[in-house]
Amino acid sequence: MARKETINWNGCPIRYAASVFADRWNFVILRDVLFKGRRYYGDFLAAGEGISTNILADRLSKFEASGILTRHQDRKKRSRIYYLPTQKALELIPIFLSIIDWAERHDEHTEVPEQFITAYRQDADKTIAETEQLIALANAQVTNIH
Amino acid sequence: MARKETINWNGCPIRYAASVFADRWNFVILRDVLFKGRRYYGDFLAAGEGISTNILADRLSKFEASGILTRHQDRKKRSRIYYLPTQKALELIPIFLSIIDWAERHDEHTEVPEQFITAYRQDADKTIAETEQLIALANAQVTNIH
DNA sequence: AAATATCACTTGCAATTAACAAGTATAGTA
């Protein structure tokens, strides 16, 4: 996003969403948070398949600013930082699931577990709930164990 | 997207989707196509609230390349060009509707007609179908009248 | 027929952002 600070956003939901997460790396980070249980800076780096450290730092702080992630310090090991998804982030799950559904239909290279996609198409709400469970688990691992 | 042509996309649906439409201006163009009936280059320019001509041209040709839009010449007035959404584009509707739903819940500035959002929340499939109707109408206006 | 206008782009250049490599700060470990 170059220049043009004072755009007329005009109450458009799509433009708002665009400003929050319409970016290649944002998609990947959100995928990692919502579906892969990643919570640490280092995890995102390793998993992001190529994101640079400065870009990752930039995106994480922007997600914090927009209320998608919260930043926390590990109590016992204070040098470790973890990021947790907010409710606002959890509510992105339906969007990302329908993206997965779409990609599976239109990209021949996409490989989603048959079971997962079938389950989603039969009962989307259930898959949404299950994904939330997954997230709760990942959160617990980070907040309790350490 | 600078450099890094040879990424390991790895069959990930989110990365595929990111490569096709995760970009500020892509969001706006798709909004215009899916919900506002815009079909002409000039319409996109006027409505995009600030997109540059070169960026618009770039995005339109990429959408063509990725099978989201098809480019057509008006028969009677051959200098006019219109773009039509493909089936692949139509199937983005559920994604964009859930984005609208999400933004309405989390952005105080977002102004979506109450009626629309309520209808969507009560019966998503119906709103999806209605949006498809809207698109059919916009297509007809472009392909028949001229 | 010539001049003007419309439309859909290109092109050139400056400004902004991203990628890559390296470095720094703080905390914990040997």
Next chain:
DNA sequence: TACTATACTTGTTAATTGCAAGTGATATTT
């Protein structure tokens, strides 16, 4: 005390974006 780990910064180069102007192919007006 030295070494390591983790989470970032910083600097530099490369790529993309924004903006203004230009171009070419129709149409329209005079």
